[in-house]
Amino acid sequence: MACDVKGADITGPDIAETHQFDLRDRAEVLDAAKNILSREVPSVVILNAGWARQETLASTTSQGLIDEVDINFTNVAMFCHALLPEMRIAGGERTFVFVSSVNALSHHGNPAYSAAKAAGLAWMRALAVEEGVHGIRANAVVPGSVRTSAWDHRLQDDPTLLDCVSKLYPLGRIVTAKEVASAVAFLTSPVASGITGAALNVDAGLMAGNLTFLEGLK
Secondary structure (H helix, E strand, C coil): CEEECCCCCCCCCCCCCEEECCCCCHHHHHHHHHHHHHHCCCCEEEECCCCCCCCCCCCCCHHHHHHHHHHHHHHHHHHHHHHHHHHHHHCCCEEEEEECCHHHCCCCCCHHHHHHHHHHHHHHHHHHHHHHHHCEEEEEEEECCECCHHHHHHHHHCCCHHHHHHCCCCCCCCECHHHHHHHHHHHHCHHHCCCCCCEEEECCCHHHCCHHHHHHCC
């Protein structure tokens, strides 16, 4: 099963069911949760929504703040909340995995997005602590920069931007979408059955220390 905004192509050989809705529209979010539950109670829920356009506090507008928090946290949390009653009753092992961001741990711009992702980590921990008794686990993957379409608008202005960003990472590169997906797959797998409430960094070493500061001491 896959979910995305209306108009997105989310078909594929391994996708048997799709749901399309706008995370800024709470009614659509709750309807989607209801439709999903009418077919099957999910055993794994991966929450990978992410969208940001307001790079700094100075560029953040009131409506932009609302939109980015709704997309990246509030309505994601409401979606989880709508699924929970049936997931509790269904029994067995049920798992939430949130795709967060290093922006949730330290400031790298995009203040509204960062605040929303930090809230998502708090929500993940709440699920882990309060729902564990029902066999429900919750964890997060915390990626650094990943080359996705979210970078397109920035690269149009500066095609060298990712080369500059890569130099900030101890591995000398940014992580790939496959590396993030592999971490998600691990957290949903039986080998991670004892892990809940954890935030797993997949960030090419970014949060381990400040490489630019260290190089400044040479």
